[in-house]
Amino acid sequence: MSLEIIHLRKLLKIFYLSPSKRMSALRNDIREDIAKGEGATGGGDFYGPFWRDAKDHVFGRSDLHERIAIRIENNPRRERLYPLLRDGFLLWWNDRRRWQNEPFEPAAWLKGSVSFDDIGGKVKIDNILAVRDGQEVDHYIYPYFSVEPSLNEEAARLGIWLLIRGLPDVNPEEIRILDVIRGTTYSVDRNPLNGDEGAIFRAKYKSALLEWRKLWAEYE
Numbered sequence: 239m240s241l242e243i244i245h246l247r248k249l250l251k252i253f254y255l256s257p258s259k260r261m262s263a264l265r266n267d268i269r270e271d272i273a274k275g276e277g278a279t280g281g282g283d284f285y286g287p288f289w290r291d292a293k294d295h296v297f298g299r300s301d302l303h304e305r306i307a308i309r310i311e312n313n314p315r316r317e318r319l320y321p322l323l324r325d326g327f328l329l330w331w332n333d334r335r336r337w338q339n340e341p342f343e344p345a346a347w348l349k350g351s352v353s354f355d356d357i358g359g360k361v362k363i364d365n366i367l368a369v370r371d372g373q374e375v376d377h378y379i380y381p382y383f384s385v386e387p388s389l390n391e392e393a394a395r396l397g398i399w400l401l402i403r404g405l406p407d408v409n410p411e412e413i414r415i416l417d418v419i420r421g422t423t424y425s426v427d428r429n430p431l432n433g434d435e436g437a438i439f440r441a442k443y444k445s446a447l448l449e450w451r452k453l454w455a456e457y458e
């Protein structure tokens with residue numbers, strides 16, 4: 239992971255980790271980047287396969303309980319994490335989701351980015367759950383997967399601000415950030431923006447970049 243080109247969900251996590259845990263996370267990612275540059279393989283994003291399973295569940299292609307059982311069988315090291323993701327997602331989907339107009343089908347695939355040229359950073363947006371309901375209203379759910387830290391209200395507002403900027407053709411009222419493990423969504427109607435989100439986001443990103451670049455220099 240390079241902080242200079244980074245996914246929104248990863249950046250929000252870094253913003254709100256404690257200073258010691260943020261430094262540890264940055265060091266680990268720098269070591270992984272160096273290893274990859276030297277030809278190392280392995281690791282991989284285990285959140286991606288889970289999110290594919292969650293999308294398939296939404297559109298009736300598979301059952302999430304069955305898919306997660308298979309994931310755990312294939313990767314027992316995720317025996318704790320996968321059920322947390324599954325149960326949080328289903329808590330939202332089955333009990334907390336407010337739009338109920340079936341049938342559901344995939345809406346247009348979306349991705350985007352927001353550049354911060356003055357500080358040398360770019361934030362990527364992808365892997366959105368895009369759902370068109372039975373009344374042909376499109377809903378867009380951006381996932382936040384991390385166990386720690388949970389997504390607090392300020393982090394959610396910063397994320398929503400960034401998503402609105404990076405997805406200019408989407409109705410802001412239909413954008414959600416889902417804290418998957420907690421089964422909690424954030425949106426502009428429940429968490430209205432204050433107007434200072436851009437300044438806060440930029441300041442936090444600039445600070446994180448400075449720390450990341452300083453740590454990188456130790457490995458050069």
